[in-house]
Amino acid sequence: MTKETLTVCPYCGAGCLMVLTTENNYIKKVSPFMKGDKFLCPKAVKVADFVHNPKRLTKPLVRDNNTFKETTWDNALNIIASRLSEIKDKHGPDSIGFMGSGCFTNEEIYIYQKFVRTVIGTNNIDSCARICHIPSLKALMRSIGSATMSNTMDEIEDTKLIFIAGYNPEVCHPRLYFKKIKTAKNKGHKIIVMDPRMTSVAKIADIFLQIRPGTEIPVLNAMANVIIKENLIDERFINNRTEGYEELKTSVEKYTPEFAENISGVSAKLIIDAARLYATIGNVVTLWGMGMTQHICGVDNVSALINLLLLTGNIGRVNTGLSPVRGQNNVQGASFIGALPDIFPGYKYVTDPDAQEKFKKLWAVESLPTKEGLTSTEFLPNVLAEEGSGINKIRALYIAGENPALSQANLNLIRRALMEVDFLVVQDIFMTETAKFADVVLPACTFAEKAGTYIRLDRAVQLLNPAISPLGESLPDWKIIKMLGHKMGHANLFPYNTESDIWEEIRKAIPDMAGITYERLTDGNAIHMPCPDICHPGTPVKYTDKFPRPSGRALFVPVNYRPPAETPNEEYPFTLITGRDAYHYNTSTITRFVPYLKQRTDRAYLQIHPKDAARYEILDGDDVEVVSRRGKVVLRASVTEEVMPGVVFAPFHFCEDPINLVTNNALDPLSKTPEYKITAIKIRKIDSDIT
Numbered sequence: 132m133t134k135e136t137l138t139v140c141p142y143c144g145a146g147c148l149m150v151l152t153t154e155n156n157y158i159k160k161v162s163p164f165m166k167g168d169k170f171l172c173p174k175a176v177k178v179a180d181f182v183h184n185p186k187r188l189t190k191p192l193v194r195d196n197n198t199f200k201e202t203t204w205d206n207a208l209n210i211i212a213s214r215l216s217e218i219k220d221k222h223g224p225d226s227i228g229f230m231g232s233g234c235f236t237n238e239e240i241y242i243y244q245k246f247v248r249t250v251i252g253t254n255n256i257d258s259c260a261r262i263c264h265i266p267s268l269k270a271l272m273r274s275i276g277s278a279t280m281s282n283t284m285d286e287i288e289d290t291k292l293i294f295i296a297g298y299n300p301e302v303c304h305p306r307l308y309f310k311k312i313k314t315a316k317n318k319g320h321k322i323i324v325m326d327p328r329m330t331s332v333a334k335i336a337d338i339f340l341q342i343r344p345g346t347e348i349p350v351l352n353a354m355a356n357v358i359i360k361e362n363l364i365d366e367r368f369i370n371n372r373t374e375g376y377e378e379l380k381t382s383v384e385k386y387t388p389e390f391a392e393n394i395s396g397v398s399a400k401l402i403i404d405a406a407r408l409y410a411t412i413g414n415v416v417t418l419w420g421m422g423m424t425q426h427i428c429g430v431d432n433v434s435a436l437i438n439l440l441l442l443t444g445n446i447g448r449v450n451t452g453l454s455p456v457r458g459q460n461n462v463q464g465a466s467f468i469g470a471l472p473d474i475f476p477g478y479k480y481v482t483d484p485d486a487q488e489k490f491k492k493l494w495a496v497e498s499l500p501t502k503e504g505l506t507s508t509e510f511l512p513n514v515l516a517e518e519g520s521g522i523n524k525i526r527a528l529y530i531a532g533e534n535p536a537l538s539q540a541n542l543n544l545i546r547r548a549l550m551e552v553d554f555l556v557v558q559d560i561f562m563t564e565t566a567k568f569a570d571v572v573l574p575a576c577t578f579a580e581k582a583g584t585y586i587r588l589d590r591a592v593q594l595l596n597p598a599i600s601p602l603g604e605s606l607p608d609w610k611i612i613k614m615l616g617h618k619m620g621h622a623n624l625f626p627y628n629t630e631s632d633i634w635e636e637i638r639k640a641i642p643d644m645a646g647i648t649y650e651r652l653t654d655g656n657a658i659h660m661p662c663p664d665i666c667h668p669g670t671p672v673k674y675t676d677k678f679p680r681p682s683g684r685a686l687f688v689p690v691n692y693r694p695p696a697e698t699p700n701e702e703y704p705f706t707l708i709t710g711r712d713a714y715h716y717n718t719s720t721i722t723r724f725v726p727y728l729k730q731r732t733d734r735a736y737l738q739i740h741p742k743d744a745a746r747y748e749i750l751d752g753d754d755v756e757v758v759s760r761r762g763k764v765v766l767r768a769s770v771t772e773e774v775m776p777g778v779v780f781a782p783f784h785f786c787e788d789p790i791n792l793v794t795n796n797a798l799d800p801l802s803k804t805p806e807y808k809i810t811a812i813k814i815r816k817i818d819s820d821i822t
């Protein structure tokens with residue numbers, strides 16, 4: 132029998148709606164939903180190739196020396212329950228770390244963080260947001276008081292200027308590029324791009340600020356300097372809605388356009404042109420991505436952007452705003468619903484006594500952990516801490532819907548931690564690089580087998596519907612966590628029979644979600660949170676009258692330039708940038724088995740400028756060894772003027788020769804996010820003496 136199910140794309144945060152046509156529990160066809168943008172990109176059209184892939188995990192597995200053997204759910208969960216209890220009793224709850232996940236539904240994130248905080252009793256829970264947009268969250272929390280996008284996706288096409296910083300929309304959010312940014316361009320609106328690479332959006336930009344990697348603060352501060360000097364500020368907005376202006380004004384005095392030119396390589400004239408356009412055009416939407424966040428100064432980079440939009444009053448009105456464009460389908464949910472070591476559901480701090488009381492009451496527990504937990508970038512390396520060193524040594528890891536054995540920086544270190552940890556559980560849909568280290572592997576099911584909700588990158592909540600029943604013995608993540616909670620003696624905390632039972636508790640836990648019901652989300656309807664009651668239409672534009680800070684005002688945060696953790700020198704003369712390819716997705720578990728995608732990009736590559744290639748006698752397609760202070764890989768050369776001389780680029784998706792063997796795990800002290808975007812490297816053409 133043929134069935135059609137309306138659900139949400141499992142890839143990026145743009146949240147395109149898709150109709151899955153199924154027959155006998157098999158996805159036969161994927162089509163766009165015939166309302167709204169009617170958009171699907173090639174990854175989405177091919178979802179059946181990963182959902183039905185024969186390599187899917189379909190049974191729980193336990194380690195048997197160097198192999199795995201199949202087991203029952205009951206046995207697998209008994210092992211996990213007893214090992215976690217044992218480690219908790221012996222070493223304390225903070226000796227266990229939990230990771231996951233931007234692929235979970237809101238309901239799954241909620242039950243997961245509740246399990247970690249109540250049954251285990253630790254805040255050591257983190258998600259992929261750590262290595263992604265947490266710098267944005269930190270900067271936004273300190274300036275604005277909340278961390279979501281302030282405008283909607285649709286407003287991007289109707290603003291007057293799109294300012295794009297360290298973000299590659301054609302590759303990463305095709306819907307935003309083809310349906311919003313290009314539409315804006317066709318309507319005659321302006322685009323400014325700040326990126327070290329000549330991306331496709333840079334090619335259509337009115338002003339392209341091609342900066343040296345890691346030099347965004349000088350450029351953005353210099354734009355602020357020009358806007359203040361030429362009196363292009365929005366004085367009324369600054370007086371009525373902000374605080375800290377005088378401090379900002381003093382701090383940017385030294386950032387003249389000429390000073391910024393020296394550091395960034397962008398001409399002073401271009402910086403002045405960009406500042407004038409930004410400040411005089413009327414409406415600006417600012418979009419930013421990983422090029423801003425994945426630096427040791429990621430939080431400060433984002434603050435420099437926020438300062439600009441506050442100076443010019445580009446927030447709190449229709450068709451203006453700030454857009455930290457979230458990457459994974461539900462990474463916005465992962466952080467908002469509390470898969471973070473310092474955050475309870477609804478962006479409430481775990482250290483806030485009111486929030487503590489609220490959640491103790493809601494969950495009917497006597498105590499909750501009050502101390503902020505460790506981040507994944509801290510607890511993974513802490514596995515290797517010496518006994519008695521005073522460092523919180525980690526003994527067990529539970530990793531669900533993440534693949535740190537490919538995605539974290541400095542993989543030689545991370546893989547050693549995964550190898551040495553006393554007990555490792557991995558809950559995934561495939562036998563990932565991380566799962567290969569596990570003691571127990573649990574088979575989860577995919578988006579196509581799930582119900583629940585995701586939060587789109589612009590705060591819109593959307594409903595998933597299961598198109599097929601779970602393959603093999605795989606189960607939705609929420610059911611797995613519920614079963615484990617019951618096994619560990621806390622059935623009372625997990626009384627849910629369906630996803631919607633969990634959603635009803637989320638509506639009680641988070642006032643901004645209270646008005647959103649599954650019924651209101653049917654037929655592809657999306658509701659922008661906050662939506663405090665059932666009659667509320669949702670909130671497309673945020674901060675129209677005040678900011679959610681104690682003063683009700685947004686705060687200017689002055690920031691200063693710091694050089695990256697590694698700069699090129701004689702031995703390591705190149706700066707390596709890492710990022711994304713259009714045909715693969717993160718650690719490629721859900722793209723590498725898709726023939727259409729694999730044919731387009733079949734292997735790891737290195738973009739290099741023709742001048743550098745000529746110097747090393749490298750031709751397009753040659754094998755090139757890339758070496759950093761931490762590791763080496765061999766990549767295929769792609770000779771292109773998209774990168775500037777001295778700077779090379781590699782995507783991070785590939786399981787063979789993964790670039791994260793090379794990348795630097797130096798962390799931003801405020802966000803604990805690694806500096807994926809800057810690594811000093813040397814290169815060598817394979818079979819050549821020229822180094």
Ligand SMILES: Nc1nc2c(c(=O)[nH]1)N[C@H]1C(S)=C(S)[C@@H](COP(=O)(O)OP(=O)(O)OC[C@H]3O[C@@H](n4cnc5c(=O)[nH]c(N)nc54)[C@H](O)[C@@H]3O)O[C@H]1N2
Pocket residue numbers: 143144263296297298299300302303304325326327328330342343344345346347419420421422423457458459708709710711712713714715716717808
């Ligand atoms: N096809 C595809 N789509 C994806 C993903 C995927 O893996 N594949 N992943 C999803 C996820 S999780 C995320 S977070 C988003 C990420 O989306 P993006 O943020 O767009 O992703 P990146 O390619 O990592 O980096 C963006 C840009 O930063 C630039 N950049 C590098 N270094 C610097 C620098 O020092 N300064 C500045 N200003 N820019 C710099 C790069 O040249 C690149 O163009 O994409 C999502 N969508």
Ligand SMILES: Nc1nc2c(c(=O)[nH]1)N[C@H]1C(S)=C(S)[C@@H](COP(=O)(O)OP(=O)(O)OC[C@H]3O[C@@H](n4cnc5c(=O)[nH]c(N)nc54)[C@H](O)[C@@H]3O)O[C@H]1N2
Pocket residue numbers: 232233234235259260262263264421425458459531532533534535537538539540558559560561563575576577578608709710711716717718719720721783790791794807
């Ligand atoms: N060098 C470099 N490294 C980077 C980046 C970079 O720009 N450069 N970007 C970073 C960024 S922004 C991110 S977000 C991270 C991503 O890092 P990860 O989150 O570790 O990578 P993913 O491949 O998205 O991992 C998702 C995992 O969930 C599994 N999965 C899919 N659906 C489900 C489900 O429904 N349930 C369960 N249980 N599992 C599921 C997939 O098989 C996969 O193993 O990578 C980071 N790493």
Ligand code: SF4
Pocket residue numbers: 140141142143144145146147170171172173174175303304305306307
């Ligand atoms: S733009 Fe993103 S959400 Fe839309 S179809 Fe492509 S990957 Fe899926």
Ligand SMILES: [Mo]
Pocket residue numbers: 259262263264458459
């Ligand atoms: Mo991400």
